[in-house]
Amino acid sequence: MDRGLYIAASGMLAEQVRQDQIANDLANASTAGYKADRTTQQSFGSLLLTNSLTGGTIGSQTTAVQVTGTVTDFTPQPLKDTGEPLDFAVNGDGFFAVRTNQGTRYTRDGQFAANAQGQLTTATGNLVLGRDNQPVTVGADGKVDPRRLIVVLLNNPRKTGDNLVTGTPGAVAGQTAGQVRSGALEGSGADPTQAMVDMIASMRTYEAGQKVIQTIDETLGKAASSVGTVTG
Amino acid sequence: MLEGLRTAAAGMAAQQTKLDAVANDLANANTTGYKRVRVGFADLLYDQAGRPAAEGVTVGHGARAIQTGRGFEQGSLKETGNPLDVAIQGQGFIKIQLSDGRQALTRDGGLHLDGNRRLATSTGALVQPAITVPQGISESDISITRDGTVVAGGRTVGKIEIVNVRSTPGLLSAGENAFVTTAASGNATAAPASTVLTQGALEGSNADMAAAMVDMIDAQRTYQLTSKAIQTADQMMEIANGVKR
Numbered sequence: 112m113d114r115g116l117y118i119a120a121s122g123m124l125a126e127q128v129r130q131d132q133i134a135n136d137l138a139n140a141s142t143a144g145y146k147a148d149r150t151t152q153q154s155f156g157s158l159l160l161t162n163s164l165t166g167g168t169i170g171s172q173t174t175a176v177q178v179t180g181t182v183t184d185f186t187p188q189p190l191k192d193t194g195e196p197l198d199f200a201v202n203g204d205g206f207f208a209v210r211t212n213q214g215t216r217y218t219r220d221g222q223f224a225a226n227a228q229g230q231l232t233t234a235t236g237n238l239v240l241g242r243d244n245q246p247v248t249v250g251a252d253g254k255v256d257p258r259r260l261i262v263v264l265l266n267n268p269r270k271t272g273d274n275l276v277t278g279t280p281g282a283v284a285g286q287t288a289g290q291v292r293s294g295a296l297e298g299s300g301a302d303p304t305q306a307m308v309d310m311i312a313s314m315r316t317y318e319a320g321q322k323v324i325q326t327i328d329e330t331l332g333k334a335a336s337s338v339g340t341v342t343g
Numbered sequence: 344m345l346e347g348l349r350t351a352a353a354g355m356a357a358q359q360t361k362l363d364a365v366a367n368d369l370a371n372a373n374t375t376g377y378k379r380v381r382v383g384f385a386d387l388l389y390d391q392a393g394r395p396a397a398e399g400v401t402v403g404h405g406a407r408a409i410q411t412g413r414g415f416e417q418g419s420l421k422e423t424g425n426p427l428d429v430a431i432q433g434q435g436f437i438k439i440q441l442s443d444g445r446q447a448l449t450r451d452g453g454l455h456l457d458g459n460r461r462l463a464t465s466t467g468a469l470v471q472p473a474i475t476v477p478q479g480i481s482e483s484d485i486s487i488t489r490d491g492t493v494v495a496g497g498r499t500v501g502k503i504e505i506v507n508v509r510s511t512p513g514l515l516s517a518g519e520n521a522f523v524t525t526a527a528s529g530n531a532t533a534a535p536a537s538t539v540l541t542q543g544a545l546e547g548s549n550a551d552m553a554a555a556m557v558d559m560i561d562a563q564r565t566y567q568l569t570s571k572a573i574q575t576a577d578q579m580m581e582i583a584n585g586v587k588r
Contacts, residue, residue, distance in 0.1 A: 121395050123583070124393075124394055124395050125395055125396075126579075127345055127347075127393075127579070128392045128393065128395075128396050128400070128402065130345060130347045130572075130575065130576060130579060131345065131346045131347040131350060131392065131402045132392075132402055132403070133347070133572060134346075134347030134348075134350040134351045134354075134405070134569075134572040134573075134576065135347075135350050135386070135402060135403035135404065135405060137351060137354060137565075137568050137569045137571070137572045138350055138351055138353055138354020138355075138357070138403075138405040138406045138569050138572070139354065139384065139386050139403070139405070139406045140354075140565045140568060140569070141357075141358070141361070141384055141406075141561060141562070141565045142383075142384035142385065142386055142406050143383055143384065145384075145386060145406075148402075148403070150392075150396075150400065175395065176395065177395045177396070177397055178392060178395060178396035178397060178400050179396075179397045179400070180397065180399070180400055181392075181399075181400050181401050181402075194416065195381065195414050195416070196416070197411075220383070220385070222381070222383040222411055223411075224411045224412055224510070224512040225509060225510045225511065225512065226509075226510050226513070226527070227509055227510045227513055227526065227527050227528060227529040228509065228510075228529075229509040229510065229529075234383050234385065234409045234410075234411040235385065235409060249509075251434075251535045252434065252535070252537070253415065253434050253511070270386070270389055270401075270403070271389060272385075272386055272387055272388045272389050272403070273385045273386070273387075274385045274386055303564075303565075303568045306568070307568070307571065310571065310572065310575050311575075314575050314578060314579055314582075317579050317582055318582050321582045321583070321585055321586050324586050325585075325586065325588065328587075
């Protein structure tokens with residue numbers, strides 16, 4: 112069967128993945144410390160086509176499109192002032208360290224609170240770690256000195272949900288750990304304008320895939336009905 | 344199938360929660376001792392994307408709203424001149440007993456004398472421990488010192504206890520400007536000495552109108568933008584349907 116059909120269909124499926132990703136970016140347009148995603152696409156292995164009669168080469172043709180990776184843009188975003196004593200933001204690179212049941216995780220979302228033991232926690236109740244890698248106690252005045260919080264640089268950071276990130280702590284080339292500020296939150300990295308443009312572009316690519324399938328269908332229809340008929 | 348539909352719907356639901364909180368703040372912009380609600384967002388699970396995505400390509404599933412209690416910053420004080428009005432300056436609450444018998448905490452210091460001449464809040468909740476002002480002493484002869492000692496006609500008749508909890512987000516709103524303690528908030532203990540009462544004043548709401556308006560616009564626009572993702576997903580399904588004419 113015509114391989115173009117499958118190539119076009121794979122292109123459409125790849126755009127669906129991209130669309131899902133854009134929807135997630137838009138849904139998180141107000142999530143503090145959120146980092147936007149990009150999907151990267153790549154052609155599947157290509158085939159060398161040859162003329163079956165003469166054996167001469169025609170050229171190469173790709174067989175499909177594949178989504179090969181998710182790239183998260185961890186660039187620091189502008190901070191917004193909230194005046195809330197337990198809101199924190201890292202001004203520059205690096206992450207807050209958080210103790211979870213699954214081990215140490217990292218976050219750029221500094222919307223913290225105090226638990227019943229007077230320790231600083233994330234909004235979801237995980238303990239926030241200080242420079243000594245121990246939980247931080249909130250002072251009697253309800254405040255925490257921002258210098259007490261640890262800022263960790265991560266290699267290969269990866270999002271895991273609940274605003275948490277995993278990765279390998281260590282020095283990263285070209286990055287220095289930022290300063291912690293209190294009374295501020297980092298804005299979301301999702302750019303609504305960019306997301307809208309990407310969404311339209313993706314939808315039109317999807318539509319183009321549809322047209323390709325329709326055209327191939329017409330061609331095949333012609334082949335099935337017209338070839339061999341004697342026109343009179 | 345396009346998961347983006349549900350992803351976007353989750354994001355819209357989160358914005359609705361934010362809008363509800365902002366509406367509550369605005370409605371209480373003039374409520375004595377009101378503390379604004381803190382709402383944040385968190386992204387949801389990331390999992391393997393469907394075909395034709397390679398191993399390790401993940402797609403997120405939207406956002407949810409998370410409430411981190413209230414912002415307990417000091418509200419501005421309003422001079423009222425009423426001798427039974429007290430405003431708390433600093434961290435802490437006045438201990439009261441609600442009409443249903445529960446012990447609670449409040450920052451609403453608009454007090455009055457009830458039928459038995461006991462100090463009570465505007466909703467009738469008694470100040471704990473009960474403070475009774477003897478008959479024949481007019482309200483203007485009552486003075487309340489910075490540490491809460493109530494002096495009526497030259498005699499000390501009791502002390503308004505100022506308490507605090509370790510985790511204010513753990514407090515449960517009981518309505519009537521009051522909060523009750525929970526296991527998450529910890530028990531009420533004596534507030535730091537820096538917390539003082541000011542007689543003849545009330546603490547205004549700390550809901551900031553300008554900030555609430557900005558939050559409202561932000562929430563509404565994000566809601567609108569996210570709805571576009573649903574529309575687009577819908578159009579894409581229509582295109583998929585159009586493959587076979």
